[in-house]
Structure formats: structure tokens, C-alpha cells
Amino acid sequence: MYQKYKNGEISAIQSFVIILSVIVGSGILGLSRVVAEVSQQDAWISVLLNGIFISLIMIIIVYTISKFPQYNFLQYTCCLLSKPLGYLISISYSIYAFLVTAIVIRFLTEMVYTWLLPHTPMYITNFMILITVVYMTRGGLTTLARFAEVLVFLLIPFALLIFIALPEASIINLRPIGGSGISNILKGVFPSFFSFAGYEVILIYYPYISDKQRPVMKYSVVAILSITVLYTATVMSQIALYGPQEIAYVLYPSINYLTAVDFPVVERTEIFFTIFWIFTVLATIGIQYLAGCIVLQNIFTIKQTRFFTYIFAPIIYLLSLYPQNTSEVVDFGNLVGNFNIFFGFVLPLILFFMYFIRGRKNVNEKHS
Amino acid sequence: MKFLKKFFNHNKSANISHNNNxxxxxxxxxxxxxxxxxxxxxxxxxxxxxxxxxxxxxxxxxxxxxxxxxxxxxxxxxxxxxxxxxxxxxxxxxxxxxxxxxxxxxxxxxxxxxxxxxxxxxxxxxxxxxxxxxxxxxxxxxxxxxxxxxSTVGGDGRSVEESPVENIIRGPRDSFVESINTNIGLLRQKIKSTFLKIKKTTIGNETHTIVSVIYMENIVNKQALEKIISKLDEIKIDGIFESGYIEQYLESSPYSPFPQMQITERPDKVCGNLLEGRIIILVDGSPLALILPTTFFQLFQSPEDYYERILYGNFARILRFVGFIIATSFPSIYVALISFHQEMLPMDLIIDLSRTRAQVPFPPVIEALLMEFTIEVLREASARLPGTIGQTVGIVGAIVIGEAAIQANIASPAMIIVVAITALGSYILPHYSTSYALRMIRFPMILMAATFGAFGIIIAWSWIIIHLCNLDSLGYPYLSPLAPLDSDIKKDGFIRSSLWRFKYRPKSANKSKESRW
Incomplete structure (x- = not known):
């Protein structure tokens, strides 16, 4: 294993961890509110359906990219969609990634402001988060993947936290199962789609997996499915505790859920959770930010991403301070979420079909 | 100016000609x-x-x-x-x-x-x-x-004695001495194999110190070995008196608080590492051997973990991880809780704490820094003084200063407890140089906690983790087998498993896939 992982490469297991932590980081906190607003007590069915749907997309993505093992994001989009379109998509992807970074940073700042530091000005909190992210990403993909790998173990105790309020919850809140109607359940898939946002980073990171002979496809699908299980359990337990009507008025149900119980030594479990959740969100931010930087690196064919991580930091700092209040942050988030539909759903499908229409022949020729 | 230049140039050339002579x-x-x-x-x-x-x-x-x-x-x-x-x-x-x-x-x-x-x-x-x-x-x-x-090498030297620094209760008592020949002999006594190779070089153009690179030929990673030997050849220095000189020349991040190679006085530990495929550097005149590559988790391993029964060994190891957390962040957690997140503590505890703190004129951060600083001074003083006096200073410091600080309302009793537990926690690790790392990290942590509360602690921890992810020891990732994740983590990471499961060597040291037996 001596220097097996060259700088800028990741292992297949690390790609699994990256998918896991990029999705969980920001998605879980408000998940049950947004879904329950639409599909009421059957929100968990929507989440489950959505999870299965996204696993299918994941299969499509990994299948398509695995045909281009030597190509990076820019190269295979150019190969499949023509050069100008490939450049356009790459540039818009990096803009999208930076916007997501800015929003998640702002989101984390809001969280810290609300639960931990109500008197500290936001621009200072924001700055602390940003320098952490720059420090995380300046070392390249390898450092980032290792960071995510260390912190992914935090998800295990977090997952166990789902059970703590179950004695207070009542199953009757979940009934009648399927009572909100199939159309509402299907509509609920839509908001829950955004809680899974972030899995599209595999488009960028897949070329950097060093041991592609391992079942990357299996890993990525298992990552999505385990998140689906986690999300479904979370939504179920939260609706069981609050009921579908009450939950609509809770901004972060996953945090408030923990106020239901007190432990003997640690009072305010939710603050405890928030403190450790910062780690996970930091990993999410880093992964999104570096994805944008790597796409830029592909475009400008520079050896290191370090340069981009430095120069885009001030821009992201200003972007994340731009919204005036929480509701603007949410609006801004919804706006950027629409891009997510393109990169997480439309683009993979286009790539998949283009591969069948024109790519297949070209690729085979090039390989032979 | 010109004259001066000439003068210096002249001097230089004179030196060179002298050397040539x-x-x-x-x-x-x-x-x-x-x-x-x-x-x-x-x-x-x-x-x-x-x-x-x-x-x-x-x-x-x-x-x-x-x-x-x-x-x-x-x-x-x-x-x-x-x-x-x-x-x-x-x-x-x-x-x-x-x-x-x-x-x-x-x-x-x-x-x-x-x-x-x-x-x-x-x-x-x-x-x-x-x-x-x-x-x-x-x-x-x-x-x-x-x-x-x-060959008539004689001269005076220490005889092999019990290790004064790395004490263990169950296990061999011998430790290295200053003479490199005795030390290599101690290793040969334990590993009677022809694969045990000892490569000798001399470093230091005045001291001509013998530096030996020791490895198991059938296990070691040749690439890493060559890298070490070429790096040793590049060292330009007039004298080497301790293996610490070599350590500083070999490590890739000299400004990191974390040691990138292990030092040990124990031949049994060296032999254990040799059999894992690691490379040992012995320096004549130094009783401390360097072991590399080293991973973060090795800093928590003591030979006793393997000699004792599995449950006791793991108990001690988990204790050490807890000690690590305590030593780095217990004072900062205290400061953060008292100054920012009082609501997280139970009501009764808060009342007690505030009653004792009411008399203290300083904010918690000053109190913490003051007491931490005192205990660091005490530690340094007792380490430099001769044995018995050193102990006296320790006792005087702990009892007299602690007691007096509370009486004079300079510190609260809770703070004294926190500082004392922290000090104990930092010495629980088997490597003395790791405790340096912990003690150095502690002060910035306290400052971060005083400025940003729990958020500051998390940010500081993120920096530490990122730094650890960046570090490498001889090209091997420092956090291995945790990151990059490996199946070795089950064998010898946070806990050690049974000895018969060590059939395959840890991947963070060699690349041979052969089984050990």
C-alpha cells in the first residue's frame, strides 16, 4: 500500500463515504417538514419511493461514467455532447457547486447562530467556517476524502438518536397509511428529492477512484439505499412524535425532535447533536466546494486545485452573506435546488441516452 | 565593503585549501x-x-x-x-x-x-x-x-538496565543502552533470523556517528527502505548525538505537533515492529530507537496491550483514547460550558459551580489558562530536577499551589479538578513525545472555546483532523487504518483483537501479502 493512494485519488470505499456524507450533511434537518407539508402522514412513503428512484439514477450515472474510466467530467461530457455544450455544462456545474457551497455555509451559520452563538455576528462565524473549508480542500481530494471517512463514523450514534424519543411518540400519527392519496405521495417525492441533493458529485469524483475494479456501482447504490433507510426512519419517527400538522411549524424537526427527552447528565440533547452535526455539514461543504474546483481544474488543465480553492473563497464568503434573513436563505436554496434537478436527474439521463446514440461506437473505437 | 568581501573570500578559500590538505x-x-x-x-x-x-x-x-x-x-x-x-x-x-x-x-x-x-x-x-x-x-x-x-573496542558504557522511561508491568525489562553494538545484540537475541538485516552508515563529518538501518528483508517494503537510505545519505551535519537529529531530518512535516515516527527504548517493541515490516533506525550513543513508518493509532499502543490478556489490554487502550480526548479538550469543554452553554449542564451542577465561581474575579478562560500554565511550569520544573527533589516539587506544586489558589479565590475548585484530570490524561499515553503534542494543542483549544464556545472546539478539532489527514509518515497515511479505511481497523485500531487474528500484517507498513506463519 506504499503510496497507493496518490494525491488526488480516492478509493472506492471513500467514494461511498463521500456520497453518504454529502447527502446527509444538509438534507436531513428539514426533511420531514418539507415532505410532510405535501404528503402528510405518508411522508415516509414518499421518501422511500424517492430513495429507490435515486438509486436507479445512481445506477444510470455510474453505468454511463464507467464506460469512460480515463476521462474526467469535462472530457466525457465533451465526448458525449459536443465540445461547446460540454464546456457550458462544466462551467455551469462549477457555478452550481459554488452556489450550493455558499448556501450550505450560510445554512450552517444560521444553525450555529440559532443554537449555539446567538450573540456572535454572522460574518465571523461564516469566516471561521470558510477558512476551515479552504484548509480542508487545499490539500486536494485525498485529504477531503479522509476527512469525510473519519467523520462518517459519527453517523452511527446519530442514527441511534432516532430511537430516543420513541416512547413519547404514538403510532396513531402515522395512520391511516396511504390515507393521503397516491397523488399526494407522489407529489411528496419532489421535495424529498432535494434532501438527497449532492449525490451528483459522483459525476465529478468517479474518474478519481483509483481502484475501479471494486464494485463502485454497488457501493454507490448501497450508499443511497442506506441513506434512504435512515431518512425513512427519521421521517417516520418524527411524524409519529409530532403529527403531520404540527410538524409543518418546526423549522428543523430533526433537531427539535431531540428536545423530547432529557438525559441525566447532558441536558438539551439537541444542542449536543447540533454541536457534532457541524462536523458532518463541514464535510458536505468541503465536498461540494472541491467538486466545483475540480471541474474548473479540468477546464483550465492546472495540476492542482489549491489555486481555485483560494481564489473562490472570498466570492463564496460574500455570496453566503448575501441573503438577509432565514426565509431568504430558504428561497435562495429552493432556487438553486432547481439546478439540482438538472444535474442530478436530467444530465445523467441525457448522458445515458447520448452514450447509446453516439457515444457507444466512438468509445469502442477509441478503446480498440 | 570590497575589502571586507575580499577578506571573507580569502578566508573561505583558505579554509578550502586547508580541507584539501x-x-x-x-x-x-x-x-x-x-x-x-x-x-x-x-x-x-x-x-x-x-x-x-x-x-x-x-x-x-x-x-x-x-x-x-x-x-x-x-x-x-x-x-x-x-x-x-x-x-x-x-x-x-x-x-x-x-x-x-x-x-x-x-x-x-x-x-x-x-x-x-x-x-x-x-x-x-x-x-x-x-x-x-x-x-x-x-x-x-x-x-x-x-x-x-x-577489533579491540572497549570503553566505558552503561550496562543493560530496566527502562526508566517506558515502564511496563508485564513484559521484558531490558532496555537499550548507548552502545549500538549492545543494542543490535539485544535485537539479535530476540529475532534469530537471517532475514534480520543491519545496514550501517556513518553520519556527521566530525563525529562519524554510526547509524544503523535495521529491517526484516523478507517483509520490508523495499521502496520505503531505499527512500530512507537515500534520505540518510543526504543528511549534512557535523555531529549527531541523539536519534532525534535523524528524526528531524527524516520527517516530512517538521512543524506538525504530532510525531511522525515512534521512539522507544524497548527492544521487544522494536522487534514487534520489525516483524510488522517497519524500519528501525538506531544511532550510536542514543538509547532511543526510531520506528517508521508510524500511524496515529500506534501512539496509543503499548507492548503491554499484547502481553496482557485481551480484555485487560483493550481496557487500557480505550482508557488511553479517553485520556487523549481529555488531555486535548477537557479544559476547553469546561470553559465553553461555563461561558456559553450553561443550559447544557444539569441545574444542580450549575448552582454548585456558580456558587464556587462567585468569588473568583477572573473569567473562566483566564482561570483556565492560569492554572494550565502553572501546571506546565510545575511539570517542566519537576522533570529537570534530580529524582527526589523533582517529586517534592510535584507534591508541593499540586497540594500547596492548588490549595492556596482556591483559598485565595484565584481559581475555583472545579477548575483545579479539571486541570488535574487533564494533566493525568496527558501522561496516560505510552509515548512521552505524544504528550507534548497534546499539551501544545490544549492552549489554542482553550482560546477557541473562550471565543466561540462549542463551535470553536468543533472548528479546532476539524483543523486537527484535517491536519492529521494531511500528514504522512514515510509516505504512508498517518491516520491509516481509519482513513483510508482498511480492514486492519478491526485488528489493531481502537481495540486490539486476539493474537491469532494477526496472521496478516498491517497494510500500513509493508506490501507483502504473505501470512506471518
Missing amino acids: SKVSTDLTISKDINVNKSRLQIIFKDCSDIIYRNLTLYDEDSRIEILLIFSGNLVDAKELNENIIKPLNYYGLTNKDIHPIEKFTLSTAEELISVNSIDSTHSFEELIEAILSGNTVLFMNNCNQGLVL
Whole structure:
């Protein structure tokens, strides 16, 4: 294993961890509110359906990219969609990634402001988060993947936290199962789609997996499915505790859920959770930010991403301070979420079909 | 200015020519006339009163044979020199003085007579000088243009004793001493294998210190070994007195608080690491061996973990991880809780804490820094003082200062408890140099906690984790087997598993996939 992982490469297991932590980081906190607003007590069915749907997309993505093992994001989009379109998509992807970074940073700042530091000005909190992210990403993909790998173990105790309020919850809140109607359940898939946002980073990171002979496809699908299980359990337990009507008025149900119980030594479990959740969100931010930087690196064919991580930091700092209040942050988030539909759903499908229409022949020729 | 420049330039060139002169003298070949050799050596060893020239005279068939022995009186084993070199030669001379034997006395006859364990013949003056300086005896004979190097290394040294720094309760007691030969002997005693290789180089253009790279040939990663040897060859220094010099030259991130190689005094630990494929560096004159590559988790491993029964070993190891967390962040958690997140503590505890803190005039952060600083000063003072006084200082510091600080309302009792537990926690680790790392991290952590509360602690921890992810030891990831994740984590990471599951070596040290047995 001596220097097996060259700088800028990741292992297949690390790609699994990256998918896991990029999705969980920001998605879980408000998940049950947004879904329950639409599909009421059957929100968990929507989440489950959505999870299965996204696993299918994941299969499509990994299948398509695995045909281009030597190509990076820019190269295979150019190969499949023509050069100008490939450049356009790459540039818009990096803009999208930076916007997501800015929003998640702002989101984390809001969280810290609300639960931990109500008197500290936001621009200072924001700055602390940003320098952490720059420090995380300046070392390249390898450092980032290792960071995510260390912190992914935090998800295990977090997952166990789902059970703590179950004695207070009542199953009757979940009934009648399927009572909100199939159309509402299907509509609920839509908001829950955004809680899974972030899995599209595999488009960028897949070329950097060093041991592609391992079942990357299996890993990525298992990552999505385990998140689906986690999300479904979370939504179920939260609706069981609050009921579908009450939950609509809770901004972060996953945090408030923990106020239901007190432990003997640690009072305010939710603050405890928030403190450790910062780690996970930091990993999410880093992964999104570096994805944008790597796409830029592909475009400008520079050896290191370090340069981009430095120069885009001030821009992201200003972007994340731009919204005036929480509701603007949410609006801004919804706006950027629409891009997510393109990169997480439309683009993979286009790539998949283009591969069948024109790519297949070209690729085979090039390989032979 | 010009004059000065000229002056310096002149000096420099003079130096160079001087160096060249000394080089020329060492490049000389050995003359057949021993008096020429002697006078040459006397020039080289001018004013070196410890060098002894001993003349012996023998007779053979038709001529007188002059023999010259040169050695440093303080470095050789005088008994061996007298009994095994001078005595047989003289005896031969005495018995043959009158008889005039027929055979010719040659250098090989001398070799037959002398009974020391190692004899080398050499033509180069440089080698001879080095041999004399490392305690060997050099033999010249007239009409013979080579010298013999007779191994008579003696000199004073410590005998093998119990390790004063790395104590363990169950396990072998021996520890390394200053002499590298004794140390290598200790390793050979434990690993009786021909695959145990010892590569010797000398570093330091004045001290000519022997540095040995030790490895198991069948296990070690050749690439890593070559890298170490080439790095050792690049070291330019005049003297090496401790393996710490080598450590600082070899590590890739010298400004990191975390040690990138292990140091140990224990031969059993070194042997254990050798069998995992790691590389050991021993330096003559230092009882501390360097082990590399090292991972973060090794800092928590003590040989006793493996000697004790599995449950006890794991109990101790988990204790050490808890000690690590306590040592780095307990004071900062206290500061964050008291200044920012009082609501997280139970009501009764808050009331108690606030009652004791009411008299203290300082904010928690000043209180914490003050007490931490005191305890660091105490520690440093007691480490430098001779044994018994050191203990006294420790007790005086702990009892008197702690008690007085509470009485004078400078610190609250809770703070004293926090500081005391933290101090204990930082010494729980088996490696002394790790506790340096922990103590250095603690102060910025307290400051971050005082500025940003729990958020600050998390940010500081993120920086530490990112830094650890960036670190490498000899090209191996420092956080392995946690990141990059590996199946080894089950075997010897946070806990150690049963010995029979160690069949395959940890991947963070070698690349051979063969099983151990």
C-alpha cells in the first residue's frame, strides 16, 4: 500500500463515504417538514419511493461514467455532447457547486447562530467556517476524502438518536397509511428529492477512484439505499412524535425532535447533536466546494486545485452573506435546488441516452 | 565593503585549501617504512594525547621485525589488547630471539598469533584513522604496505538496565543502552533470523556517528527502505548525538505537533515492529530507537496491550483514547460550558459551580489558562530536577499551589479538578513525545472555546483532523487504518483483537501479502 493512494485519488470505499456524507450533511434537518407539508402522514412513503428512484439514477450515472474510466467530467461530457455544450455544462456545474457551497455555509451559520452563538455576528462565524473549508480542500481530494471517512463514523450514534424519543411518540400519527392519496405521495417525492441533493458529485469524483475494479456501482447504490433507510426512519419517527400538522411549524424537526427527552447528565440533547452535526455539514461543504474546483481544474488543465480553492473563497464568503434573513436563505436554496434537478436527474439521463446514440461506437473505437 | 568581501573570500578559500590538505594526508598510501607511517600519523594526531604508539620488536631468520601498534588509550579494551595482541607477539619474539626460526615472519603470521575476534587488512589511511578513532587497534609492520585493523573496542558504557522511561508491568525489562553494538545484540537475541538485516552508515563529518538501518528483508517494503537510505545519505551535519537529529531530518512535516515516527527504548517493541515490516533506525550513543513508518493509532499502543490478556489490554487502550480526548479538550469543554452553554449542564451542577465561581474575579478562560500554565511550569520544573527533589516539587506544586489558589479565590475548585484530570490524561499515553503534542494543542483549544464556545472546539478539532489527514509518515497515511479505511481497523485500531487474528500484517507498513506463519 506504499503510496497507493496518490494525491488526488480516492478509493472506492471513500467514494461511498463521500456520497453518504454529502447527502446527509444538509438534507436531513428539514426533511420531514418539507415532505410532510405535501404528503402528510405518508411522508415516509414518499421518501422511500424517492430513495429507490435515486438509486436507479445512481445506477444510470455510474453505468454511463464507467464506460469512460480515463476521462474526467469535462472530457466525457465533451465526448458525449459536443465540445461547446460540454464546456457550458462544466462551467455551469462549477457555478452550481459554488452556489450550493455558499448556501450550505450560510445554512450552517444560521444553525450555529440559532443554537449555539446567538450573540456572535454572522460574518465571523461564516469566516471561521470558510477558512476551515479552504484548509480542508487545499490539500486536494485525498485529504477531503479522509476527512469525510473519519467523520462518517459519527453517523452511527446519530442514527441511534432516532430511537430516543420513541416512547413519547404514538403510532396513531402515522395512520391511516396511504390515507393521503397516491397523488399526494407522489407529489411528496419532489421535495424529498432535494434532501438527497449532492449525490451528483459522483459525476465529478468517479474518474478519481483509483481502484475501479471494486464494485463502485454497488457501493454507490448501497450508499443511497442506506441513506434512504435512515431518512425513512427519521421521517417516520418524527411524524409519529409530532403529527403531520404540527410538524409543518418546526423549522428543523430533526433537531427539535431531540428536545423530547432529557438525559441525566447532558441536558438539551439537541444542542449536543447540533454541536457534532457541524462536523458532518463541514464535510458536505468541503465536498461540494472541491467538486466545483475540480471541474474548473479540468477546464483550465492546472495540476492542482489549491489555486481555485483560494481564489473562490472570498466570492463564496460574500455570496453566503448575501441573503438577509432565514426565509431568504430558504428561497435562495429552493432556487438553486432547481439546478439540482438538472444535474442530478436530467444530465445523467441525457448522458445515458447520448452514450447509446453516439457515444457507444466512438468509445469502442477509441478503446480498440 | 570590497575589502571586507575580499577578506571573507580569502578566508573561505583558505579554509578550502586547508580541507584539501587534510584530505590529501588521508589519501596517502601506507608506506613500507613504519617510521614514515608513524610520523604521518603523529602529524594527523598532533596534540592528541590519548593516542598511544607502542613499538614491538621481533626477530626472524635474518632480520629484525618492527611492529607498531596504534590505538586510543581510552577507547580500547586494555585487557584484551594486552592479553591477546601484545602478549602473543612478545612471547613469539622472546622464544624466537635466540633460535632464529627458519620461517619468515609475515603479516599473516601476525594474524595467526593475534587472537582477537575480527581482523581486517587495509591500504587506506582514512580507514585506519577511522578505525583508531572508533576504538580499534592498528598494526603496522615494516616492509609491508598494509595495516591491520584489530577489533579491540572497549570503553566505558552503561550496562543493560530496566527502562526508566517506558515502564511496563508485564513484559521484558531490558532496555537499550548507548552502545549500538549492545543494542543490535539485544535485537539479535530476540529475532534469530537471517532475514534480520543491519545496514550501517556513518553520519556527521566530525563525529562519524554510526547509524544503523535495521529491517526484516523478507517483509520490508523495499521502496520505503531505499527512500530512507537515500534520505540518510543526504543528511549534512557535523555531529549527531541523539536519534532525534535523524528524526528531524527524516520527517516530512517538521512543524506538525504530532510525531511522525515512534521512539522507544524497548527492544521487544522494536522487534514487534520489525516483524510488522517497519524500519528501525538506531544511532550510536542514543538509547532511543526510531520506528517508521508510524500511524496515529500506534501512539496509543503499548507492548503491554499484547502481553496482557485481551480484555485487560483493550481496557487500557480505550482508557488511553479517553485520556487523549481529555488531555486535548477537557479544559476547553469546561470553559465553553461555563461561558456559553450553561443550559447544557444539569441545574444542580450549575448552582454548585456558580456558587464556587462567585468569588473568583477572573473569567473562566483566564482561570483556565492560569492554572494550565502553572501546571506546565510545575511539570517542566519537576522533570529537570534530580529524582527526589523533582517529586517534592510535584507534591508541593499540586497540594500547596492548588490549595492556596482556591483559598485565595484565584481559581475555583472545579477548575483545579479539571486541570488535574487533564494533566493525568496527558501522561496516560505510552509515548512521552505524544504528550507534548497534546499539551501544545490544549492552549489554542482553550482560546477557541473562550471565543466561540462549542463551535470553536468543533472548528479546532476539524483543523486537527484535517491536519492529521494531511500528514504522512514515510509516505504512508498517518491516520491509516481509519482513513483510508482498511480492514486492519478491526485488528489493531481502537481495540486490539486476539493474537491469532494477526496472521496478516498491517497494510500500513509493508506490501507483502504473505501470512506471518
